[in-house]
Amino acid sequence: MKPSIKGIAINTFRESARNKMFYLLVFFGILFALSSKLVSFLTLGDAMKVLKDTGLAAINFFCVLIAIFTGINLVYKEIEKRTAFNILSKPVSRDEFIIGKFLGLALTMLTALGAMAVIFFAFIALSGGGFDPGIALYFLMLFLELLVIVAISLLFSSFTTPILSFIFTVSLYLIGQIMWTYNEFRSYITVPLWRKLTQALYYLLPNLSKFNIKNDVVMGVAAHPWTILFSVLYALAYVLALLALTILIFRRREFQ
């Protein structure tokens, strides 16, 4: 990796790591995950299932929150505060700047998710459960989903304000979560033009439901290796496409 990209990535990670909000969200993520024990006491049925279900949901929620809140400010703040001037006046291309920023945020998400995952595994062990490879797989899929969310927020951050970036990113996130029902909805459309348009949208919009294997993990159903491989490839392709689009926009950006 070029030292300039590495430098920008490490600096981006350092920015998050020195932000109190980051620690606060990680702390609440862990707190809510651990409070699943309380929920399991209050619920009928398999306590371990409830613990896993609510715990993983809490980790998912706070990781997505960190990804969105960090991502929407990523490039915008650099331009607003003119710190980007300093970087881009050095022998650093705009492409390297965007890639460095993305990798830095990916490292941030890996750290946040890693910390929550380690504590959650320890918590399950203390609660009498063994190591569940399904949960490890769930965290891998969640990381892929976070990479897509980070790339989306980075794209919006490169040309609009944090408020609009937040609205667009959250909208795409919510749409992405219900993409599995979108195909069903399409089957009711009879007009050919609309069918083609909705099909195009299906391929264009992020299908985040591909990464959601929580129900299978909780129920102990093993995911098919091809499904996992396809999800990995989908995430990589989608992230690369978003980064390419971000770079194209950022190359044309003027720093007045």
Add this chain to the structure above:
Amino acid sequence: MKALEIKGLKKSFRSNFLIRKYDILKGIDLDVEQGEIYGFLGPNGAGKTTTIKCVMGLLAVNAGEILFDGQPAATPAARRRIGFLPENPYFYDYLSAREFLFFSASLFNISAAAVKDKVEILIHRVGLSGHEDLKLRKFSKGMIQRLGLAQALINDPDLLILDEPFSGLDPIGRKDLRTLILSLREQGKTIFFSSHILQDMELMVDRVGIILDGAIRRQGKLSELISRSTQYYEVVCDHIAEKQLAHIQANFACRDGQFILTLASDADINQAVESIIHNNGRIVAVNPVKMTLEDIFFSEMTGGVFQAPTSRSNGTGGPHRPAKTGDSR
């Protein structure tokens, strides 16, 4: 050899939802020689920062050419040899000065091990010793400016571009910066800087370019610009009544009991001095006055013409200056 050449640089911005177009730079032509200090002078909104941003590739140019050592300047390869201090710099406030300089070095693909000693030297050189581990959020504006200069020197650049480097510095900081810039010229570096502070510029620059309304109005060696400009003479005298000066062909002002006569040419001096002595007056001083950079700057601002005094004055202000003749452009 030209260190920096700007030819026919034009830049406009659109606003009001792309309807109105504002021409900011209307064809800038300037050149900076190797090893010189070039002062880029102009009022607010003249286009100084826009020109510098175009040089650094932060803005795309609409027309024209910017060359560094004969090669396009806005490329990563050229920027490897350029050091840049932006106007009112803002750096990552969660970093310490030392961390920031290591980060800046990484952007030039210089490893931390290779630059370790240099970071310490630069911190000392810009006067930040003892503050190297302080977070930048605790830095004053002047300290940030000093750090900005250190990061601009991290790659040992051939060309240093400084946008308003004196902004935010106290008198000691300004003197330190002047000394540093002059020592960099001694090392063979080329320095291009913009400033509003004419006194600092006059003390340092080899050549100057005056930009007004997006175009270069004057460019040349400072010594030539000043000596080529109109001179006038001041005769200071006292122990004489105002009515006794009436027949001398000069404008005059009275200050602290002394009369200051301004004479357009040296031919008038003898006549004025003889007349004062004849009336038992005392000659305190005879001063030939050359135009300063400030005079040239304001002359350009007012369209190249000084306003001649139209009536005699005995106020407490400074002396009137004679009308300047000819076109100064």
